[in-house]
Amino acid sequence: MSDATNNRRPAVVLLSGGLDSATALAEAVAAGFAPYALTIAYGQRHAVETAAARRVAQAAGVIRHVELTIDLRAFGGSALTADVEVPKDREEAEMASGIPITYVPARNTVFLSLALAWAETLGAFDLFVGVNCVDYSGYPDCRPEFLEAFENLANLATKAGVEGAGRFVVHAPLLKLTKDEIIRRGLELGVDYGLTHSCYDPSPEGLSCGRCDSCRLRLAAFERLGVEDPVAYAG
Secondary structure, X not given: OOHHHHOOOEEEEEXXXXXXXXXXXXXXXXXXXXXXXEEEEOOOOOOHHHHHHHHHHHHHOOXXXXXXXXXXXXXXXXXXXXXXXXXXXXXXXXXXXXXXXXXXXXXXXXXXXXXXXXXXXXXXXXXXXXXXXXXXXXXXXXXXXXXXXXXXHHHHOOHHHHOOOOOOEEEOOOOOOOHHHHHHHHHHOOOOHHXXXXXOOOOOOOOEOOOEHHHHHHHHHHHHHOOOOOOOEXX
C-alpha cells in the first residue's frame, strides 16, 4: 500500500455498477478517502451490472475491489430475483405510487451488513452507499431513517464500536438529490457514465431496455440536462 493511501482514511463503498453507486464512489474519492469497493452478485436478473462495477472500480483506482456472491433467488419476492415480469413504460406518477415489485426484500440491510464486516477488518469507519430517496424509488431501505438506524446498529453490534475505537458513519451523498443533480455532480467529478449499467431487464447481449423504471428515470434525466446517455440501448 502506498504512502498516499496510508495518509487517507479507508472507506468501504457499495458498488453495484449503476449510475448512483458510481457517483457515490466518486464522492468518496473526492472527499479524500481511500476507497475499497464491494460488489455483491445476489442472483439479480441484471447480473451484467457486476461487469460494469469492475469497469467503474478500475477507472476510479480503488485500493481493492471485492466481489461477493449470495443467491437471494432462494427467497425470491422481487422482479429482480424471481420469475416476475419487470414493469415497463410506467409514468413517473405510477412509479411514485407505492413500493415497486423491483424492491428486493432487505437488500440494503444485507449489503450494508457485509460492507460493515469488511470495514471492521480494515479498521475503517466510513461506509458509502448510493441510495436516493427523491426520484420515485419507493424503496423503504433508501430512506434517511433506515440509514440512521443502521448507523446506530453498526456502533452497537461491532467490536470496534463497543471498544470505542471509532464511530461508524454511513455516507449517502446522493440521498436527497434528483437524478439530474446526481448526473450533473458525477460529470463534475469526471464519472464516465458509459461504464455504468442501470437497466433492470437488459437484453441477452447486455443492452439496456430503455423501458424499465430505472432506464426511464435515467434517460429522462440525461435528456433534461441536454446530455446524451452514453450507454447502449436495445431497439
